[in-house]
Amino acid sequence: MLELQNISFHADDKDILKDINLKIDDKFVAITGPNGSGKSTLLKVIMGIITPTSGKIIFDGQDITDLPVNERANLGMSFAFQQPVRFKGLKVIDLLKIAAGPEGTSAQIRSYLKAVGLCPMDYLNREINDTLSGGEMKRIEIAMAAARGGKLSLFDEPEAGIDLWSFQSLIEVFENLRNVTNGNILIISHQERILEIADKIIYLKDGTVDRYDESAKIMDELNMRRKGGCDCAFGQKGVSCNG
Ligand SMILES: Nc1ncnc2c1ncn2[C@@H]1O[C@H](COP(=O)(O)OP(=O)(O)OP(=O)(O)O)[C@@H](O)[C@H]1O
Numbered sequence: 038m039l040e041l042q043n044i045s046f047h048a049d050d051k052d053i054l055k056d057i058n059l060k061i062d063d064k065f066v067a068i069t070g071p072n073g074s075g076k077s078t079l080l081k082v083i084m085g086i087i088t089p090t091s092g093k094i095i096f097d098g099q100d101i102t103d104l105p106v107n108e109r110a111n112l113g114m115s116f117a118f119q120q121p122v123r124f125k126g127l128k129v130i131d132l133l134k135i136a137a138g139p140e141g142t143s144a145q146i147r148s149y150l151k152a153v154g155l156c157p158m159d160y161l162n163r164e165i166n167d168t169l170s171g172g173e174m175k176r177i178e179i180a181m182a183a184a185r186g187g188k189l190s191l192f193d194e195p196e197a198g199i200d201l202w203s204f205q206s207l208i209e210v211f212e213n214l215r216n217v218t219n220g221n222i223l224i225i226s227h228q229e230r231i232l233e234i235a236d237k238i239i240y241l242k243d244g245t246v247d248r249y250d251e252s253a254k255i256m257d258e259l260n261m262r263r264k265g266g267c268d269c270a271f272g273q274k275g276v277s278c279n280g
């Protein structure tokens with residue numbers, strides 16, 4: 038449903054994305070790779086926050102390369118920003134109602150909050166302000182993505198800023214999100230546990246797609262590298278890989 042054809046992004050005299058070709062069709066796809074490999078840039082290109090220097094983006098058969106963010110959103114794409122919008126007096130329930138649209142029932146709205154591990158009774162009437170912790174904010178943002186129920190929800194490192202103790206429940210949040218949403222999820226993550234629940238993993242390296250395959254395969258290769266003894270796709274051959 039999402040296809041990237043020869044996508045490149047050049048800025049500041051650097052090739053940040055180099056001729057990326059991808060077909061993304063599975064329900065839950067994770068993007069991983071070293072810092073600076075171009076993951077966030079790729080997600081921004083997909084959402085239309087930045088324009089690629091060259092290449093095409095096809096979404097559900099339609100060329101969306103020149104569409105602005107709001108029109109991509111109308112087509113069912115959403116991007117989870119780390120900080121949801123804050124307006125004085127705006128409550129969690131208001132944000133979720135806006136996200137769910139006129140068809141969203143109150144039972145559904147409660148189920149999205151439950152899916153992210155927040156008790157509706159305690160949170161529906163909380164105001165969106167600094168009294169919410171960073172982790173609570175992030176969960177609300179994820180619940181909003183579920184409520185929007187778009188065809189494609191994009192997340193950039195949702196685990197960032199989540200404490201180790203809450204981390205297990207974040208994984209459950211994504212497992213639940215996968216169950217409650219009809220759409221596809223594309224998520225940037227460095228976390229093994231999140232990568233493991235993906236159908237496929239895209240491994241970006243130096244602005245190119247180094248590997249794109251089933252999660253289990255890529256995880257095996259990553260684990261091999263960690264053990265330090267191989268000629269795998271991820272080892273820095275000649276530097277840290279003993280071959
Ligand atoms: N507009 C820009 N101008 C110049 N350099 C940029 C621009 N956008 C991104 N970069 C550079 O491109 C590289 C890729 O950035 P990007 O944020 O996509 O990396 P990333 O894979 O998301 O890394 P991380 O894991 O650290 O989040 C980095 O070196 C970054 O500094």
Ligand SMILES: [Mg+2]
Nearest residue numbers: 076077078193
């Ligand atoms: Mg990034």
